[in-house]
Amino acid sequence: MILRICAKLFRPVGSIMLMVLLCFKMGADPLVSSWYTEKSGVYARLYENLSDLEAQRASTTWSRGQGTQTLPVYAGVQGIAHSAAWVYIKTSGLGTHVMGPWFLNDGKTQDFPNFPSNTATLYRFPRTPTIPQNKTDTSAGVIGYFVDGISMFDSTDTFSYDTSQAVDQNPGNTANGDEVWNRDAFINEGVTFDNANAHQAGNMHHYHANPPALRHALGDSVDFDVETNRYTEHFNGQHSPIIGWVSDGLPIYGPYGYDNPDTASNDMEVRRMITGYQLRDGSRGSDDLTKTGRTSLPQWCQQLQGRASALATSQYGPDVDALIQGETYILGRYFEDYTYKGDLDLVLGTDFDLNAHNVRFGRTPEFPEGTWAYFTCILEDGTPTFPYNIATQFYGNPVGGSVASMEDVAAVVFKGGPEKPDRLDQIEVDNDMLTISWSLVEGGTYRVDTSDDLEIWNPSGLPLTSSKDTSMLEEALEQTALSKRFYRVERTSLDAYDDSEFGETVVGGGGEGPPPNGPPNGRPPF
Numbered sequence: 001m002i003l004r005i006c007a008k009l010f011r012p013v014g015s016i017m018l019m020v021l022l023c024f025k026m027g028a029d030p031l032v033s034s035w036y037t038e039k040s041g042v043y044a045r046l047y048e049n050l051s052d053l054e055a056q057r058a059s060t061t062w063s064r065g066q067g068t069q070t071l072p073v074y075a076g077v078q079g080i081a082h083s084a085a086w087v088y089i090k091t092s093g094l095g096t097h098v099m100g101p102w103f104l105n106d107g108k109t110q111d112f113p114n115f116p117s118n119t120a121t122l123y124r125f126p127r128t129p130t131i132p133q134n135k136t137d138t139s140a141g142v143i144g145y146f147v148d149g150i151s152m153f154d155s156t157d158t159f160s161y162d163t164s165q166a167v168d169q170n171p172g173n174t175a176n177g178d179e180v181w182n183r184d185a186f187i188n189e190g191v192t193f194d195n196a197n198a199h200q201a202g203n204m205h206h207y208h209a210n211p212p213a214l215r216h217a218l219g220d221s222v223d224f225d226v227e228t229n230r231y232t233e234h235f236n237g238q239h240s241p242i243i244g245w246v247s248d249g250l251p252i253y254g255p256y257g258y259d260n261p262d263t264a265s266n267d268m269e270v271r272r273m274i275t276g277y278q279l280r281d282g283s284r285g286s287d288d289l290t291k292t293g294r295t296s297l298p299q300w301c302q303q304l305q306g307r308a309s310a311l312a313t314s315q316y317g318p319d320v321d322a323l324i325q326g327e328t329y330i331l332g333r334y335f336e337d338y339t340y341k342g343d344l345d346l347v348l349g350t351d352f353d354l355n356a357h358n359v360r361f362g363r364t365p366e367f368p369e370g371t372w373a374y375f376t377c378i379l380e381d382g383t384p385t386f387p388y389n390i391a392t393q394f395y396g397n398p399v400g401g402s403v404a405s406m407e408d409v410a411a412v413v414f415k416g417g418p419e420k421p422d423r424l425d426q427i428e429v430d431n432d433m434l435t436i437s438w439s440l441v442e443g444g445t446y447r448v449d450t451s452d453d454l455e456i457w458n459p460s461g462l463p464l465t466s467s468k469d470t471s472m473l474e475e476a477l478e479q480t481a482l483s484k485r486f487y488r489v490e491r492t493s494l495d496a497y498d499d500s501e502f503g504e505t506v507v508g509g510g511g512e513g514p515p516p517n518g519p520p521n522g523r524p525p526f
Contacts, residue, residue, distance in 0.1 A: 030251065030366040031087045031125060032413060034242040035077045036096065036147045036217060040416030041441040043497075044075040044094035046115065047101045050108060053229055058098045067115030067203040072443065073498040074417035076149035083408040086124040086400075091149035093119035093205050097213040098229070100194050112192050116205035119151075120500045125400040129249035131372065135357065135393040137304070142206070142402065143390065144252070146244035148214045150198060151206040152252075155388045156335070157185040161317050167324055180305065181294060181317035181334040185209075186384050188333065195229050197384065209384035210255070210376045214243055220254040222382070233382025239270050239365055243376065244389070248396030252374040252389055253364065257353070261362020261370070273353040273360075273375040277338040277386050279331055285344045289331060290320045298339040300356055304392060338386050357395040358387050372396070417441070418494055434475045436487060443495035451486045460487070 045058035052058065060072040079090035094116055102112035123145055138154040146152055159169045160177035168188075169177030185208040192199045196213035198206060212231035216222040218241045223234045240254025259269040280298065282288030287296070294317030296309050307315075317336070318329045331337050341352050354360055354375060363370045372395060377385045418441050425437040440446060446464055449457040464472065 039096035041420035065114035144246035247400035
């Protein structure tokens with residue numbers, strides 16, 4: 001018992017103080033404090049194929065298509081800083097879970113053409129969101145970031161139906177797409193998602209829908225089976241955490257929120273938030289596209305596209321369940337297959353929870369006085385459902401985005417990767433065997449020193465057993481051993497890694513090289 005207490009109390013004071021200071025700085029503002037940095041000292045990993053997945057043999061370097069990673073890179077969020085107006089994150093864009101594998105078909109016989117790789121991104125969010133009357137349409141590409149540092153795309157795969165050629169636009173044909181019947185990414189590209197619901201555009205790893213691997217890491221009602229690499233929904237009764245931030249500065253929560261959003265209410269019941277959209281299948285007074293065909297637009301799309309409800313024949317979509325070039329054009333293939341429940345005389349707050357922009361105003365654990373917030377939409381079994389994370393327009397003013405440098409930074413509150421603070425995890429004594437576990441930076445070599453008086457330190461000669469970012473020391477204790485002993489660890493070297501997210505490439509031991517993907521205006525201050 002004395003040994004355990006001494007080891008905890010006499011860790012190097014600087015490390016303890018750094019962690020306390022970090023918690024204090026990051027606790028005041030959810031936009032600063034909600035980022036998932038627990039695994040920022042771990043290399044990004046992926047399964048290249050099914051054999052690797054079955055053997056749980058993950059790679060830290062890889063190459064396919066536009067995604068090449070010749071050196072390991074640290075996963076997720078690597079830095080957080082803020083000014084009075086902005087919060088900045090630095091991210092490699094790669095998951096802290098094991099990513100992949102990815103395929104082009106249900107049979108998993110055709111490989112997806114690209115792997116992800118380090119995007120070395122500096123992104124900023126407004127600290128004070130504004131809610132304009134006139135909304136801005138979302139666009140292709142990054143519209144925000146999830147708290148694990150993976151980019152957020154909207155709900156479209158950017159393709160649409162070409163009525164003149166009677167086929168969907170896609171990379172394999174010459175169809176142009178009319179932008180009248182716009183394809184849903186989850187329905188049309190879901191086969192290319194890995195089990196975490198993510199894939200790549202070029203080398204840009206991203207989510208379009210519910211991110212179960214992230215939610216599992218955050219403790220948000222998702223179980224994970226390591227052997228099968230499967231995530232399953234399992235509601236734990238708790239309010240979902242913040243899982244991401246949109247470029248308008250509003251948070252995205254997981255699927256579970258307070259039943260009553262009223263800030264004055266004491267009702268703390270939590271349940272799954274209900275989407276404001278449903279299929280145009282004839283239920284609840286909606287029109288039935290299975291009978292009428294895709295010849296008209298729902299009211300919300302009329303406003304979005306600036307078109308009349310009844311379309312010209314040159315704008316008709318394919319019949320529901322039409323078989324075209326081996327594909328069945330099911331109901332739900334396009335955004336325009338959905339109607340907004342508020343246009344069916346259903347009541348927001350009674351029949352459904354989220355408005356046409358997929359937000360609601362209400363209190364949350366992080367915002368006890370209330371906030372506008374997006375919620376990811378799922379069915380009871382965890383299957384993503386339209387409009388997923390964000391509908392086709394931002395609710396707030398999307399002034400955030402990727403930047404080359406930071407302005408008027410007031411504080412750097414987190415540094416990850418090789419600068420992540422070391423942490424003592426656990427001390428155990430069992431059958432005269434001492435075990436000390438630390439969370440350290442992956443790729444580092446550490447020396448363990450011991451002392452009997454905190455004045456004279458001696459190399460222990462004890463080996464460290466490393467696994468990813470965890471290192472463990474084991475030492476046999478003899479009955480004649482001293483009643484107390486103090487331990488400390490010191491990094492002596494660091495393996496080569498891809499540090500382009502910091503504007504430089506570090507070669508083993510800390511040497512610097514030219515920035516292959518560094519920010520255009522030089523190295524940011526974190």
